[in-house]
Amino acid sequence: MSDQPSDASVPERSPESREAVRSAPGAVTAPESEVTSGSHRPAKTAVEKPSRAAGTPVPSQDAGPDVPKVPAYLQTQPRPDVWLRGGRQPQPGVLSRLRPPPPPAIGPATLWSAFATALLCALLLGDGVGINLLIVAVPAATGAFFAARSAGRRLRPWTAVWAAGGLALLAIPALRDAGWPVFLAVVSALALGSLALHGSRSWPGVLFGSLGLFPSVAAGARWGWRGVRARADDSRGRVRSAVRTTAVAVVLLIVFGTLFASADAAFAELLGSLTPDVSVGDSPWRLFLFALGLLGALAAAYSAAAPVRWDGITIKPGRPRSRAEWALPLIVLNLLFAAFIVLQLVVLLGGYDKVLEETGLLPAEYARQGFWQLLWATVLTLVVIALALRWAPRGGPGDLPLVRSVLGSLCVLTLVVVASALRRMDLYVDAFGLTRLRISVAAVELWLGVVLILILAAGVLGARLLPRAIAVSTAAGVLVFGLVSPDGLIAEQNVQRYRSDKTIDIDYLKDLSADAVPALDTLPEPLRSCALEGFRRDLALSDGPWYSSSWGEVRARDLLERHAVQDHGTECYSLGQEADEREGLEEGSYDPY
Structure with a gap:
C-alpha cells in the first residue's frame, strides 16, 4: 500500500486552513506552485471543517487551529553522501582558509583598465620589450587600485614601496639592451607587484606572496566574466551605442589619416613611427598577448580586492636545544673562521709571495681557486644561521645573550670572508678581464654581505622587518645591477x-x-x-x-x-x-x- 493518502480520504482545505499551515512553527510547506493564488488573510482562531453530510463548513469546537499532518515525504532528512568517509564534510582547502570572502562585483573602471591592458599587450608587446612594458603596467596597476578601493582596502606605506619598486624595475628594459639584466628586472618587478597586492610581512608571506598572482588567474577570469555578463544584460542599449561610436571614430581616423599621410611625407613618417606595425600573419601571436594581458590584469585586480593572506601560514619553531648542545658546534665553527681570517691577514701583510711559492700557484690561479670556495662558504653560513635560529635555546634568562653573541660573531667573521672573496675576484679580473659570469657572482657575493648586515641589525633591533628588508635589498640589487649597465x-x-x-x-x-x-x-x-x-x-x-x-x-x-x-x-x-x-x-x- 502506498503511504500517500488518496484524493477521496483527504478533504479539500480552505484558503484559511492553508494560511494556518504556513504560520505554524516548524511547519514545512509545499512548493509555491502548489499554493492557490489569492490574497493572504490572517489565520482565524477557529478553522472551518468541511461537513461530511451537506459539505457546508461547520465551526470547530477546538480552541486552537486544526493543523493538518505534514506528509512523510516532506519530513525526510537528506541522506549523507556515501562517498564521504564516516559522514564527515570536506575540509576547506589551504587557499580558501587564507583568502578573505569573495570581493564585490567588478566595477566598470576595473573592467576598462583590464581591457586597456589587454589591448596594449596585443599592440605593443609583439615587437620586443622596451618602454612598452612600463606602458602596459600603468593600466594594470590602475585597475588593481580601483578594485582594492571598491573592496575597502587602503594604501599602506609598504604597499607603496612594493609598487614603486616594481615600476622602477620595469624601467630597466627601456634603458638596457642586454637580455640578462632585463630578465632579472622583469621577474623582480612581477614579484614586487604581487607583494604590493597581498601585503605580506612574514617569511612565508614574502616567499609565497611574491608568487601570489598565479592562484588568482582562474578566479580573476571568472570574476571578470560575471561582471561583463551582468553589465551586458543591464545595458544592452549603451553597449550598442558605444560600439557604434567607436566604429565611426575608427573609420574617420583611417580615412583622414590616410589622406594626410598621402599629402605630407613627414606626417606619414611620424604616423608610421607612432602606429604599431600589426600584420595579419602574426594575428595568433597578438591574440595570445591579448589573452595574456587580460588574464594578468584580472588576476592583479582580483588579488587586490581579495588577497590571499599568506601570513596565515605558520611555521612551528623547532625543539629548543640545550645551551651546550647548541653553542658548542657554532663556537668551533667561529674558531675555524677566525683561523682562516688570521691567515688571510698574514698573506696581506707580506706573506703573499711565500704562500704562492709554497703552493706553486700563480696569483691569478690562487685568486680564482679561492673565490668559489669562499662564495659557497658564505651561502652555507646563511643556511647554518637559519637552522641555528630554529633550534636555538629560548626561555631561559641567559639564552638570548648567548644566541646574539654566538651568531653575531659568526656574521662578523663571515663578512670578513666576503671581503676576502671580493678581493680575490678583483685580482682575477685584473689579470684576465671582466666577464658576465665574474660580474654576476661578484654582485651575488656583495648582496650576501648586505644580507649578513641585515641579520646583524635584526639581532639588535628585532627581526620583525627582516623578511621585508631582505626582499627590498634583493630588488634594490637587481635595480642597481641593471642601472650600472653590466655589458x-x-x-x-x-x-x-x-x-x-x-x-x-x-x-x-x-x-x-x-x-x-x-x-x-x-x-x-x-x-x-x-x-x-x-x-x-x-x-x-x-x-x-x-x-x-x-x-x-x-x-x-x-x-x-x-x-x-x-x-x-x-x-x-x-x-x-x-x-x-x-x-x-x-x-x-x-x-x-
Whole structure:
C-alpha cells in the first residue's frame, strides 16, 4: 500500500486552513506552485471543517487551529553522501582558509583598465620589450587600485614601496639592451607587484606572496566574466551605442589619416613611427598577448580586492636545544673562521709571495681557486644561521645573550670572508678581464654581505622587518645591477686593460649587447671596426619601433651612424689571437666566462 493518502480520504482545505499551515512553527510547506493564488488573510482562531453530510463548513469546537499532518515525504532528512568517509564534510582547502570572502562585483573602471591592458599587450608587446612594458603596467596597476578601493582596502606605506619598486624595475628594459639584466628586472618587478597586492610581512608571506598572482588567474577570469555578463544584460542599449561610436571614430581616423599621410611625407613618417606595425600573419601571436594581458590584469585586480593572506601560514619553531648542545658546534665553527681570517691577514701583510711559492700557484690561479670556495662558504653560513635560529635555546634568562653573541660573531667573521672573496675576484679580473659570469657572482657575493648586515641589525633591533628588508635589498640589487649597465661595464674595463698594455679578447666582446658599443667605440682601428662589425649588422636588421627599442640600442645606432665601421676583411680574424695564450694558465684551463 502506498503511504500517500488518496484524493477521496483527504478533504479539500480552505484558503484559511492553508494560511494556518504556513504560520505554524516548524511547519514545512509545499512548493509555491502548489499554493492557490489569492490574497493572504490572517489565520482565524477557529478553522472551518468541511461537513461530511451537506459539505457546508461547520465551526470547530477546538480552541486552537486544526493543523493538518505534514506528509512523510516532506519530513525526510537528506541522506549523507556515501562517498564521504564516516559522514564527515570536506575540509576547506589551504587557499580558501587564507583568502578573505569573495570581493564585490567588478566595477566598470576595473573592467576598462583590464581591457586597456589587454589591448596594449596585443599592440605593443609583439615587437620586443622596451618602454612598452612600463606602458602596459600603468593600466594594470590602475585597475588593481580601483578594485582594492571598491573592496575597502587602503594604501599602506609598504604597499607603496612594493609598487614603486616594481615600476622602477620595469624601467630597466627601456634603458638596457642586454637580455640578462632585463630578465632579472622583469621577474623582480612581477614579484614586487604581487607583494604590493597581498601585503605580506612574514617569511612565508614574502616567499609565497611574491608568487601570489598565479592562484588568482582562474578566479580573476571568472570574476571578470560575471561582471561583463551582468553589465551586458543591464545595458544592452549603451553597449550598442558605444560600439557604434567607436566604429565611426575608427573609420574617420583611417580615412583622414590616410589622406594626410598621402599629402605630407613627414606626417606619414611620424604616423608610421607612432602606429604599431600589426600584420595579419602574426594575428595568433597578438591574440595570445591579448589573452595574456587580460588574464594578468584580472588576476592583479582580483588579488587586490581579495588577497590571499599568506601570513596565515605558520611555521612551528623547532625543539629548543640545550645551551651546550647548541653553542658548542657554532663556537668551533667561529674558531675555524677566525683561523682562516688570521691567515688571510698574514698573506696581506707580506706573506703573499711565500704562500704562492709554497703552493706553486700563480696569483691569478690562487685568486680564482679561492673565490668559489669562499662564495659557497658564505651561502652555507646563511643556511647554518637559519637552522641555528630554529633550534636555538629560548626561555631561559641567559639564552638570548648567548644566541646574539654566538651568531653575531659568526656574521662578523663571515663578512670578513666576503671581503676576502671580493678581493680575490678583483685580482682575477685584473689579470684576465671582466666577464658576465665574474660580474654576476661578484654582485651575488656583495648582496650576501648586505644580507649578513641585515641579520646583524635584526639581532639588535628585532627581526620583525627582516623578511621585508631582505626582499627590498634583493630588488634594490637587481635595480642597481641593471642601472650600472653590466655589458657596458665589462667593455669599459676590458678597454682600459688594453690601454694598460694588456691583452683584449675581441671575440668575447663582440658577443655583448648594444650597451657595450660606447666603450668599444673608443678603441683604435682596426680593433674598433672588428669589434663593432657585428653590432652594425645586427642593429641594421633589428630596426624596431620606438616602444620596443631600448635607450642603449638607440644610442649605439646613433654612434655607428656618426662614425661608420670600416671593412678590414680578414685582418679581423688575426686579431685577438693573443687572448688565447693567457698569462700564467695552462692550455685549456681558462674559464671563457
